Amino acid sequence: MGSSISGKAFNLNALFEKPFYQIDYYQREYAWSADDVRTLVTDLFTAFDEHWQDGRRRWQRTEPEHFFLGPFVYVEESRGVRFLVDGQQRFTTLHLLFMHLRRIADSYRQPTTVDKLNRVIGEFNGNRLRFRIDIDERREFLTRLYNGVRFELDVGAPISVRNMSFRSGLIKELLDQQLTAESCAPFVDWLLNHAVLIGIKAGNKASGFKIFESMNDRGARLTSADLVKSFLISQVGAHQDELNERWRKMLARVTTDREDANAPKEFLKAALIAHYASMGDESSADMREIEEALNIWVRKKAEARVGLKTSEDYFTFVNDLIYLSEHYVRFKKALSKPYLSDNLEAVYYNAVNGLTNQLQLVLAAVRPRDTATDAKSKARLVANYLDRLYVSRMLSDQPLGARDFEAEYRVLIPQLRMCETEPQVAETLAAALPPESFQAIYNFQLRGNNKAQVRYLLTRLTAYVEVGCGKHDLSAEYLNEDRAWQVEHLWPNHPDWYNHEIPERGDFLVLRARIGSLVLLHRKDNASLNDMRFHEKIQRYGRQNNLTAVLDPGHRRNNTFIRDFVNDKDNKDNDLGEHFHDFGTDPKMQTVVASRTELYRRLCQIIWKPQRLGFPTFEPPELAEPARQNEPAPPPRRRPTPNARTAIARMMKHGILPDGVPIFARASNYRATIDGDGIIWLPTGDAFVSVDEAGRAVSGLDKCDGLDFWQVTGEDGATNSLRIIHNNAKADGRLASTQRRR
Template sequence: MADSPIPGQGVTVQQLFKNNTFALDYYQREYTWTRDEVRTLIEDLSHRFMTQWDPLHEREQVDDYAPYFLGPFVYHEHGGRTFLVDGQQRITTLHLLLIYLRQLLADQEEDVDVSAVEELIYTARHGKRNFAVDASEEPARAQLLNALVKDWNGLTGFLLPDDSHVSVRNLHDRSREIDEDFPEILRGEALVFFVEWLLSRVCLVGIRALDQENGREIFVSMNDRGLRPSPVDLLKGHLFQQLNQNARAELGKAWADMLARLSAAGADAHEANTPSTYVRSFLLAQYARFDELSQDAVEIERAFHEWVLSNKAHLRLDHPAGARELITRLTEVAKRYCTALRASREFRPELAAVFFNGHNGIDNQFTLLLAIASPEDPDRIFVEKCAMVATFLDLVYVRRCVNNLPVQRRDLDEVINGLIPVLRKCRTTDDIATILGREIALLEHDFRELKSFGLRANNRRLVRYLLARMTAHVQRECGGGYEEADYLQGPLNYEIEHIWADHFERYKPLVKTGANFDYWRNRLGALLILPKSVNASFRDDPYEQKIEHYRAQNRLAASLHPKSRERNPQFTKYLKAAGLDKAFHPCPMFGMQEIEHRQELYQRLCEEIWNPRKLGFTLPKIPPSHEQVVRRRTRAHYGIELVDLITAGLMPPGAKIFRKLKGDTYFATVEESGVIRLDTGEPFPSLSAAGAAISRTKACAGWDVWRIEHDGATVPLKNLRNEAIRLGLSDARS
């Protein structure tokens, strides 16, 4: 084949970033990728990797893993610099992901060399970092990237300048969300393998333009002329082909109105590709089959227009009126979707739970909300149904979180996909209240584990959410105050306040060790939520001084003060009505006992806020049996679990395991269900999560660091796991 005057070359991610600095030309748009697009990229990469990884593999075997193609990018070179013409979104996201992976590798306590990743992120000269995706002309972008490289955890205290570009604000938001969406399975021993695969086996094709002008022409050609039709366009073509001329004219206007409405709602909610997202959710919610043999969900996610073509009989498209019925329903339900989408970003009291789920990144809530959306319902009825379903998801999310269970999209999809078929049949709000009440009764986890819950490296967003909900609830019950949205996203920028200042020496007589100090200081009962400006003004003060400041703040913070009930009749009335008079006792001093009492108070508040009956759900009169609840348990998605070792007799239930860190030894008990319970009382579903909680990091190679006494020797749990694999337990599970 003859050489092209515009050449292309395949490169790995490592080759892409090594010794390269990418700049942007004047015609390039801002960095606009949404959370969903970033999450989809991470899920695609992790899924391809996990289909190949085996815990028994050696690292060099990664060289034999199948490659993954990420698509083309276009660039031109000038003055020793590489200017991106097309591909900015993917390359910027990859750069951000590399910074995060560097943090995770550094968190692993084993001897992991981060230099191979670090050299792809930036080069250092004269004490300054020069980033691979050039930030030299945007000071705010450089500040953000430097903050992320220094300590990803420190992003919480990073404040963007008010005049920051859209790109910088999006980078800031995506960096926060990557931490929440990165798969739990890749935070353990698979992490090192995944990074090597990403660098050496994930590929792109670079197309080099001749010069800047040629680059601009290519950019215009790729983004303006001859664009491929979207899946929504293709679906329209399939459906409208079956209509007569009059129906095409009539429904064509409804289709155009739908697209305009969706685009406007998407712009208001800062969401891209809203029409495609809606159609995908609509088909999943109203037509997909979710039995064990069905692949509908996978096929709709992959290419919903092709799924429609392949399922004409199921969708009644083989019936003359079928296309009209589907188009009419699709365009009408879109109005409901726009209502929910806007409510997920703009607080409406009657749809508060939709906003809470949006804040917590539960974007797959829309599939469940559309399952109960009917064009025949008045707006008021839809809002009532929508609020109830969203409230259910919020309750499930919070209960899972306080029990340290994963709450990523795939975990909640299991709940959502199981509910869609039964919710479709519900005609009234009472029907929904009964169905979801039964589901709540079958939930295995409640708020009892909150007694040991606290702030960790990977749950700050959740802790802030819990504190905001409790603060707003108490404030409202005492006669008014801000809505929850004001604490979560309001102009006062509320943040977590540690009641104990970060001064170990003040509390050493109580806690003895630095590790014990960190544990007690970060207990939920030792935390409040305050405006950032207030928090910053006295965070280092002793408690005796802080308590006077707390008295002037929200009612939950003020309740610490001995005089908090004086001339506060609404507060005392609320305490008596809620049965919290003793739980809200004041704290003139604040030691370990007071933290325990406060922890009990917070548990009571959560049980009150998320009380199913008060939320409107109809619980069954006869509680489900233990056997019914156990049957609902789900298992991890990959590999051997501790419960498998117990079942195989390789480990007894109640076994003690331990790990060492910085000269200290930490113990845990493996319960019969496979839950790892630390000596502090905290339960964790995986060894990596339990290990990361102890080291206060985001990642931990749990099977490597946890050890057990076995056959008279101390061995890593990895040895028992590998023995189970060799015995064929992993094959039996699959």
């Protein structure tokens, strides 16, 4: 190619700590999708969890394995400046990741980690911060992000900046869900030192672009999907030419986005997992090989798993894949917007909620020769099942990542493979639906790590009421990635204004964050209300969505749409009218929260009623007596699923602290207890798996290091933080890791 070429492995520290990167303006815009970002963040945390636990390496290895992020091509422009020929999508995403990690580390008061991240984010020259990826049009956005100042996108914002803004919001939500005070610093160290890219250094730009073209020339480079096709077509005998042409048309169909070169591979992976992968004891290895080495799995398992022996078998298999692809394309389109006319809106909802592998379960229910109507009906049932399961797990504070649903997939995929008809799919899924009264909603509240989930629940409740009152379904607008719609607290963050009713500040903050204290408002309206008191806000609510507007005493008067809504059969049977009303201008906070929470619970029962979702009728679970308007009752004690890997759970398991030990907040003396599984219980009946989130809930802090925040008084009367007790136990060997060497 006319100049020297060399390759070298870089960890992220070496890659970003000193050099600056430039990209020509005519190069491709930053265009990573939400799924691309979710996949990267999920893969990073999965790899991190393989090697670390409780701030230390889990396995006794001299060095954790490196996590490979792929190759990139660059040219050394001058001393300390590199021209990035290929790799800007990953570089830009990693840079955004560093920015949000810095924000979290700063919130947890971890200056050493903040300093490490500052060095890979940029370099100060006087008062001006020069970012490692040094591009003029991005500088204002990155500066505001670094300083924690909101960036308002205008109509003429460059595409790259718009996409960076959207993906930045998603990265924030994903990191807030994953990171705790304990895991933040170890994750940053692991990321900077053990995530690597292979740099291909070209002598000049011309050489660099030739390398880039060589690496990305689709005509010269065989993908795993191409290798699968080559193997299969070679086995079908006389029908090769016919199937080859149909295969090409299939690939054109599934590649709905020209930029998505992985589309054929993603279809084949979903189809093979849905219809052929083992779901038994060896399922993890089987699914992993399909994910990582698709063509190798097909060759190895062609006979054993797929049943391919004769040329006729191969012909039928390829033919079925082609027919299945037509259904897949239809479902793939439903990922990007709610197809209300086809009743496939739940496919979109699941995509918004990050269930990136849902089409594996959907395709398991679909036969290649199903009609479009039958395929859509089956897909609707599967998507509705997943949506209801997601909401149920969300309210119960269970993990919600795509991989956290794989246990259900392994059980259901073999069962769905046996279903030929829509009624059979419905019966299979109905049997798997857990009984759900939605009682857990009484303890559901806005926390530091679940803002996206709260916004989703309010979206569904708000949209249902709006449609019932004769308005359009605005779910897609509420859930849009610009996050223009926000969660609004009915009460301002001023505990002292309400201490006549709720003397304890921590109790007020917990009650203020409960779902019954929250509504959905557009960002501009939310900002305009600011710190208004409840009686001032409700005067402005009359022009908002009906679920919010009903709090305005004048809204329901002479409103025939609301009268028709509460008298609708489903709504009337659930006594919505008893709770769908205003509370006057000066109600008790506890009264409003109890009644609104019960309203939300009843809406959940209607929206996710099995019969409404297409499932057979079955007896609903026994319900607790609902709270009455003038009789606010404490919420039922909901016990979340313990997480044995948290620091506090390990302390309880090893007997470092006794079951039921009282703890108190350092600053306010607010009291709580910890049970034997490491669950933190507040006097309000609210329970937390994370000491960070329990501390955040009663302090009002954006981030809280729970081990520092919570204190314990020992038998000798001495007071220490949970962190001191934890560190002492580690130092004297009482909290030694029990993990076995692999």
